[in-house]
Amino acid sequence: MAGGSAIRGSRVGAGPMGEAERGEAAPRVWVSYWCNQGHEVRPSFAKEPDIVIPETWDCPRCGGPAGQDKENPPSPTKNEPYKTHLAYVKERRSDEDGAALLDEALAALRERRGG
Known part of the structure; x- marks a missing residue:
């Protein structure tokens, strides 16, 4: 019987597949968004002609909307x-x-x- 902390079906050296096994990653583009509290968010999007990059993005730190213009970030939404x-x-x-x-x-x- 194996030890209590052993993960069944695993072996030493097992881990996630690397880039060679998965193939090439799609080309990415990173877009910066800023919220009205000055937080910057940089999600990545696939670099393809049919991909539409959204105008706003939700800030993961404060939950408010973030826009691409650092000087004029969107105003926070009014919570009903x-x-x-x-x-x-x-x-x-x-x-x-x-x-x-x-x-x-x-x-x-x-x-x-x-x-």
Whole structure:
């Protein structure tokens, strides 16, 4: 029986395949993006004619949007607070509509109960 920390099916010297076994890597282009807090992000993209490089990128450090212009980074997005179901209903219905629906529902309930 092997030791408790041994990885089953592995051998000494086993590791990820190198460049020779995988083949040539695709040519890459690195694009710099800056957020409004001054963080720089440099994702890489394949250097092909049909690849579209996005205008903005999410900053992994602060979560804000980052743009390619260092002097004019995009402004942070406004976070909407969490809305409850009632808040969405109140957006769609007025107080008068709500009162009418409540009266209709109560009338139907009273009719079913025989009162």
